[in-house]
Structures are given as C-alpha cells and as structure tokens.
Amino acid sequence: MAKVIIVGAGGVGNVVAHKCAQNTDIFSEIILASRTVEKCEAIAADVLEKQGVSIRTEKLDADVVEETTQLLRRESPDLLINVALPYQDLVLMDACLAAGVHYLDTANYEPLDEAKFEYKWQWAYQERFKEAGLTAVLGSGFDPGVTNIFCAYAQKHLFDEIETIDILDANAGDHGYPFATNFNPEINIREITQEGRYWEEGEWKTIPALSEKQVYDFPEVGPKDAYLLYHEELESLVKHIRGLKRIRFWMTFSEKYLTHLRVLENVGMTSIEPINFKGVEFAPIEFLRAILPDPASLGPRTKGKTCIGCDIVGLKDGKKKRVFIYNSCDHEACYAEVSSQAISYTTGVPAMIGASQIALGHWRTPGVWNMEQLDPDDFMERLGKSGLPWQVIDLPVVGEGE
Numbered sequence: 266m267a268k269v270i271i272v273g274a275g276g277v278g279n280v281v282a283h284k285c286a287q288n289t290d291i292f293s294e295i296i297l298a299s300r301t302v303e304k305c306e307a308i309a310a311d312v313l314e315k316q317g318v319s320i321r322t323e324k325l326d327a328d329v330v331e332e333t334t335q336l337l338r339r340e341s342p343d344l345l346i347n348v349a350l351p352y353q354d355l356v357l358m359d360a361c362l363a364a365g366v367h368y369l370d371t372a373n374y375e376p377l378d379e380a381k382f383e384y385k386w387q388w389a390y391q392e393r394f395k396e397a398g399l400t401a402v403l404g405s406g407f408d409p410g411v412t413n414i415f416c417a418y419a420q421k422h423l424f425d426e427i428e429t430i431d432i433l434d435a436n437a438g439d440h441g442y443p444f445a446t447n448f449n450p451e452i453n454i455r456e457i458t459q460e461g462r463y464w465e466e467g468e469w470k471t472i473p474a475l476s477e478k479q480v481y482d483f484p485e486v487g488p489k490d491a492y493l494l495y496h497e498e499l500e501s502l503v504k505h506i507r508g509l510k511r512i513r514f515w516m517t518f519s520e521k522y523l524t525h526l527r528v529l530e531n532v533g534m535t536s537i538e539p540i541n542f543k544g545v546e547f548a549p550i551e552f553l554r555a556i557l558p559d560p561a562s563l564g565p566r567t568k569g570k571t572c573i574g575c576d577i578v579g580l581k582d583g584k585k586k587r588v589f590i591y592n593s594c595d596h597e598a599c600y601a602e603v604s605s606q607a608i609s610y611t612t613g614v615p616a617m618i619g620a621s622q623i624a625l626g627h628w629r630t631p632g633v634w635n636m637e638q639l640d641p642d643d644f645m646e647r648l649g650k651s652g653l654p655w656q657v658i659d660l661p662v663v664g665e666g667e
Contacts, residue, residue: 267344268341268344269620270297270344270346270366271285275304275561277371279561280605280612280613282309283311284613285617287651291624292621295321296323297323298322298323298325299349328352337363337364337366338364342366343367344367344368344623345360346370346617348370348613351373351375352374354374354387358387362390366399370404371616372409372497373387373404374387382456382496387403394631402623402628402634403634406611406612407573408432408496409498409501410616411573412432413636413637414636415590415591416637417505417638419577419579419588423586423657426507427508428578428579428580430509430575430576431514432499432515432575433575434573435573437483438570438571443525450560451550455535458526459494460472461473461474465511479491483572484591485570486593496514498635499513501638502635505637537550564605571594572593573592574589574590574591574592587661588659589657589658589660590655591656592648610653614651614653619636619644621647
C-alpha cells in the first residue's frame with residue numbers, strides 16, 4: 266500500500282487520479298496538487314462521484330523546489346507522480362531527493378526558452394537517486410512510455426534481434442473545432458514544428474519539419490497520413506534495444522490541422538521568442554495557448570478512436586519477422602469512465618501503472634530509468650486490465666510477399 270501525491274490537475278492528472286482511485290489496494294492515500302487548487306477540487310468531486318473514493322487536494326507551485334519539498338516532508342508520500350509541465354521536471358526531482366520520495370513522470374525535461382527534448386538533464390540525476398536509494402522512472406505515459414514497454418516486451422519475448430522500429434501514433438478522433446490540440450498547446454506545437462529527426466546506422470539524421478510522410482494502414486482506424494517527427498523515446502531506445510539499425514517516430518495529422526498550423530507559424534504565433542506588447546513581455550505561443558480550447562474541455566466533444574503502436578522488424582530463430590504491437594482506444598468510452606478523452610487517458614493510465622510498479626516493488630531499483638530498462642511483463646498484464654488492451658499482429662516483411 267502506497268501513499269501518492271499527483272502533481273498536475275490537467276486532463277492527464279484527472280485520469281491518474283481516477284485510475285489510482287480504482288486501485289485502492291495499491292494506493293492507500295491519494296493527494297492531488299496543483300497551482301490551481303480549484304481544478305483539483307473539481308477532479309476530487311468527480312472521483313468521489315464516479316469511483317466512490319475520497320482524495321485530498323493541495324495548492325502547490327511546482328516551480329518552487331522549497332514549496333514542493335515542504336509538502337513532501339509534511340505528507341511523507343511513498344511516490345510523486347509528475348503530470349505537470351515538462352519544464353517542472355527538475356524542480357520536482359530535486360524536491361523528491363530532498364524529501365526522500367520516489368519519482369515518476371510522463372515526459373522528459375524541456376527548457377522553457379528552447380524547444381529541445383533531451384534526457385541529458387534527467388540522466389544527470391542517476392548517481393544522486395542511486396545514492397539516495399530512490400527510484401526515478403522517466404516517461405511513463407504512452408509515447409513515451411507504453412511504446413518503450415512494447416519494445417522491451419518485443420525484445421524479451423518476440424525477437425532474438427530487433428533491426429528496425431517505427432513508432433506510429435494515430436488520433437482519428439474528431440472534437441468539432443477548426444483547430445485545437447489534444448494536450449498542452451504550447452508543448453504540442455513546439456514538438457510538431459521542430460525539425461524531424463531519426464536514427465539510422467549509428468547516427469542521427471535530420472529533415473525539415475513535416476517533410477516526410479507515409480500513408481499507414483492502422484488497425485481499427487484505417488489508412489492515415491503519418492508524418493515523421495522527432496520524439497523523445499527515440500533517444501533512450503537507441504541505447505537499450507540490441508542490434509537496432511533504424512528507429513523512427515510518426516504521427517498522423519489531417520490536412521486541415523496542418524493548414525492552420527502553417528498559417529499560425531507563418532504569422533509568428535508559434536514562436537517561443539518573447540515579444541513586448543504594450544509593456545507586457547510574453548512569447549506568442551503563450552498567447553496562442555491562452556486562446557485555444559483547453560484540452561481538458563475536449564472530452565465531451567470528441568468521438569472516434571486512437572491507435573498507437575510499434576511496427577517492429579527483426580530476427581526470430583534465424584528468420585525475418587515483422588509485427589505491429591498496439592493499442593486502440595475509444596474517446597467516448599474514456600470520457601464515460603473518467604471524464605477525459607483518449608489522449609489524456611492513454612497517458613494517464615500508464616502513469617498509474619508505472620506508479621504501481623514502484624509501489625509494489627517491481628521497479629524499486631535506485632537510480633534514474635527509462636521504461637525499456639525495466640521488466641515489462643507485469644506492466645503489460647496490468648495494461649490490459651486497466652483499460653488499454655493491446656494486441657500483436659503479424660505483418661508481411663517488405664520484400665517478402667509485399
């Protein structure tokens with residue numbers, strides 16, 4: 266039984282709170298903390314109504330190490346689940362070290378003034394967490410997170426050697442707005458508009474943003490335009506998957522979405538460089554975030570499904586093999602269960618499961634770890650039982666019957 270503090274009261278924080286409340290045999294006490302305590306209180310009321318479980322709320326500025334440290338020392342939780350903004354990862358890791366609390370997040374640290382997704386800042390904490398006897402699990406969302414676990418599972422059970430991995434993320438949902446993002450608009454747009462990057466034959470290769478596309482036939486949602494992006498899990502997977510020759514990440518976008526994005530980019534609204542307007546300094550993307558629909562508001566409007574998985578090619582018993590291991594999730598079903606759409610659901614459920622692995626002692630090795638470094642088996646079993654059933658399908662190897 267573990268006492269847990271969840272930091273962040275957005276769409277993902279809502280899902281994590283609901284899912285922890287569904288597992289009181291593991292999470293004996295749940296505290297939800299955010300700068301906007303009213304959001305926490307609204308989530309707590311919904312959790313009580315839907316799950317019949319009372320959770321506590323706290324006001325917290327997660328940008329301040331000392332404030333977070335004081336909360337952790339006062340409450341003495343076993344674990345902190347960070348579903349706040351990536352800018353706050355290091356502050357929360359510092360606080361966990363100061364207070365002796367295990368740590369888990371869903372996205373790697375990103376500097377506020379630079380769109381740079383790298384693990385180096387968090388990997389630098391390895392010895393400090395190890396010496397403190399504490400575990401830090403990085404990226405326990407879906408991608409990163411479940412996709413890393415899919416790769417670890419494939420390496421352990423399905424292949425003798427993995428040669429190529431294509432991670433594919435399709436959201437076939439429709440929220441009815443001309444333009445909106447399914448998670449924090451600032452993070453989402455920064456991620457999409459940076460240069461594409463993938464790893465092949467031992468080196469990173471860079472291409473212009475959204476310049477490479479393929480049409481991929483996804484199970485349950487059908488053919489979709491998928492664009493090559495750089496995504497953070499690539500950086501760790503190249504280190505931990507044996508024999509890997511190439512790894513890429515693809516995400517689907519409609520032409521309507523991309524048209525809006527190009528216009529916003531052309532007029533400077535996606536810029537992270539601060540401007541001064543009537544004596545007030547702010548980055549244009551911050552203003553854009555403020556006027557776009559709140560992702561947490563999309564739940565009751567969104568219909569359709571997601572499909573996220575890993576297309577993996579490698580060798581098994583000396584023969585070439587290709588599989589697609591994936592989950593498909595229904596937006597309306599997610600909203601009915603936990604009052605959030607599938608994008609928040611597919612991130613929040615794995616955060617709860619990763620936390621359960623720490624709470625149960627399965628992943629209680631001191632240090633800082635990416636998901637694929639940890640044993641995937643119990644996580645995969647819980648994934649199916651917690652609302653994200655997965656499947657493995659065999660696909661024809663290119664050049665062999667295709």
